[in-house]
Amino acid sequence: MAKFLVSGGAGFIGGNYLHIMVDKYPNDFFVCIDALTYAGNMETLGPILNKPNFKFIHENICNREAIYKIFKEENFDYVINFAAESHVDRSIENPEIFLKTNILGTQVLMDACRKYGIKRYHQVSTDEVYGDLPLDRPDLFFHEDTPLHTSSPYSASKASADLLVLAYHRTYNLPVTISRCSNNYGPYHFPEKLIPLMIQKALKNEPLPVYGNGSNVRDWLYVEDHCTAIDLIVRNGRNGEIYNIGGHNEKTNLEVVKTILKTLGKPESLISYVKDRPGHDLRYAMDPTKIESELGWKPKHNFDTGIQATIKWNLEHQDWIQNVESGEYMNWLERNYKPKEKKDA
Numbered sequence: 001m002a003k004f005l006v007s008g009g010a011g012f013i014g015g016n017y018l019h020i021m022v023d024k025y026p027n028d029f030f031v032c033i034d035a036l037t038y039a040g041n042m043e044t045l046g047p048i049l050n051k052p053n054f055k056f057i058h059e060n061i062c063n064r065e066a067i068y069k070i071f072k073e074e075n076f077d078y079v080i081n082f083a084a085e086s087h088v089d090r091s092i093e094n095p096e097i098f099l100k101t102n103i104l105g106t107q108v109l110m111d112a113c114r115k116y117g118i119k120r121y122h123q124v125s126t127d128e129v130y131g132d133l134p135l136d137r138p139d140l141f142f143h144e145d146t147p148l149h150t151s152s153p154y155s156a157s158k159a160s161a162d163l164l165v166l167a168y169h170r171t172y173n174l175p176v177t178i179s180r181c182s183n184n185y186g187p188y189h190f191p192e193k194l195i196p197l198m199i200q201k202a203l204k205n206e207p208l209p210v211y212g213n214g215s216n217v218r219d220w221l222y223v224e225d226h227c228t229a230i231d232l233i234v235r236n237g238r239n240g241e242i243y244n245i246g247g248h249n250e251k252t253n254l255e256v257v258k259t260i261l262k263t264l265g266k267p268e269s270l271i272s273y274v275k276d277r278p279g280h281d282l283r284y285a286m287d288p289t290k291i292e293s294e295l296g297w298k299p300k301h302n303f304d305t306g307i308q309a310t311i312k313w314n315l316e317h318q319d320w321i322q323n324v325e326s327g328e329y330m331n332w333l334e335r336n337y338k339p340k341e342k343k344d345a
């Protein structure tokens with residue numbers, strides 16, 4: 001049996017990771033630590049909350065004292081850090097919390113790993129650390145040794161954390177891996193991000209706000225494929241290594257929005273071109289050769305199957321989305337969940 005700390009597990013990707021892994025590995029134990037910021041949603045964890053190999057702890061990764069106490073009590077084998085402020089537009093509005101959580105929070109977790117010992121610390125990072133590629137060079141891709149070249153406070157904070165992870169590996173011999181993934185989409189995606197936002201706007205017949213002229217390109221990966229890649233890296237990846245994750249599903253934002261409108265039977269006249277994002281990255285495109293050849297990872301979904309599954313999920317989970325839109329999700333913990341210790345007492 002191995003014990004995993006999953007920080008940020010009440011968010012989009014961490015939540016999907018936990019759904020899959022708690023079922024897949026009944027002999028392993030998963031502890032989720034999450035601060036439940038606006039992006040954390042306990043309702044996402046509802047289906048696994050009472051599983052015998054899962055426990056939730058409401059805590060902030062920046063709280064050194066509390067994190068050390070948890071590490072001392074739990075004796076983790078593996079730490080997977082999903083916890084982050086993740087929305088680029090919010091980082092442009094207010095960078096400070098991004099630096100605190102994404103850099104200093106990472107440091108606290110790694111200090112705890114050093115103090116109490118672990119088998120592997122895994123940092124969930126992003127393709128945004130490489131900056132962007134030009135639109136007129138489809139032959140170019142991000143490789144693991146592409147220089148860091150960030151554009152937004154979000155990506156700068158993620159790149160800083162990556163450098164700190166590599167420094168802890170070299171200086172303190174901390175066993176680490178880093179994964180850098182392209183844009184995710186799928187179930188439980190917070191409706192401030194492009195795909196779930198556009199689905200909701202289309203369903204309500206509201207204008208779909210496309211930044212600039214909609215020609216920016218993102219490399220879309222269905223979230224389940226990201227989770228299986230992380231699982232392979234944590235269990236079989238080489239210590240000290242970085243792995244790029246992506247499925248070669250590059251689409252312009254306009255292509256994504258038009259696919260959503262067509263699937264929902266809505267007119268393209270709903271598209272509304274709005275002011276561009278400052279510093280807007282033009283194109284992301286990952287070369288995943290390393291993880292494919294070393295670890296045998298292959299994505300199960302392409303964009304065509306993934307976007308249909310995502311639209312279907314959104315249509316079938318309007319209650320989850322409406323709870324987010326109304327703010328009701330913030331009260332879910334009190335209404336539905338008693339921590340295991342109290343329940344058993």
Ligand code: NAD
Binds near residue numbers: 008036190
């Ligand atoms: P998200 O915003 O949906 O979830 C983040 C989670 O972290 C939330 O549950 C939030 O409550 C929690 N959190 C935030 N600050 C915290 C703190 N100080 N202490 C404890 N918990 C805290 O993000 P996501 O989209 O699931 O992204 C997860 C990770 O994956 C992030 O590190 C992000 O940079 C990275 N990533 C995201 C994508 C993507 O397309 N969404 C792609 C590549 C990498």
Ligand code: DAU
Binds near residue numbers: 086181193211
């Ligand atoms: O590439 C990985 C990154 O993907 C992750 O590291 C980030 O955490 C994640 O949020 C995502 O960043 P993006 O900025 O690419 O995602 P977002 O959904 O915010 O935007 C996708 C594209 O759509 C981007 O070019 C901006 C554009 N956009 C976004 C919104 C919210 C619009 O045109 N209109 C919108 O309303």
